[in-house]
């Protein structure tokens with residue numbers, strides 16, 4: 329869950345924002361003054377800041393500048409809340425490093441969507457790393473290497489993707505159509521028989537670990553829930 333900090337002095341608007349952002353699944357903190365907002369940021373940095381331009385103490389532009397100058401806070405996305413008449417300030421806000429702005433009155437739905445899109449962008453791309461161990465099978469995701477009983481086997485990147493996806497969704501039946509979409513990609517023109525061919529080849533390579541890959545008649549494939557289940 330991501331935390332949004334609202335810095336807005338209009339109590340009604342602040343309450344509406346708090347309510348809607350909580351409903352959208354965010355943790356929310358709110359305050360009415362710029363200085364207080366800065367203190368809160370420093371005490372516990374939020375994932376995103378909604379910053380009103382016209383605040384009773386420090387102008388939003390100054391708060392924005394202070395955040396961008398603080399090494400610990402400078403990457404936090406900021407959305408400025410502006411009134412139509414504050415167009416000039418809006419430009420200044422961008423110069424100071426705001427990521428986006430909304431003009432009052434704004435649609436709550438639009439704001440929620442913008443927040444989601446900015447948070448998605450701010451998230452670093454997750455590199456598939458780490459080691460998967462399941463019974464006799466071991467996969468080093470970052471190195472693209474696979475072992476069965478300490479014997480290394482050579483999988484193509486597609487076979488590895490197929491194996492990892494089934495393992496990730498273990499105990500849930502994956503239809504051939506789902507696998508086609510998620511492993512091969514939607515635009516691919518391969519048929520569901522291709523899935524069977526690849527599963528067959530993957531099983532041959534997995535040898536003693538092939539039992540983890542179960543066929544569910546008429547439905548698709550399923551990775552065993554536990555190594556023991558497959559070895560019965």
Ligand code: CA
Nearest residue numbers: 337380382383
């Ligand atoms: Ca205001």
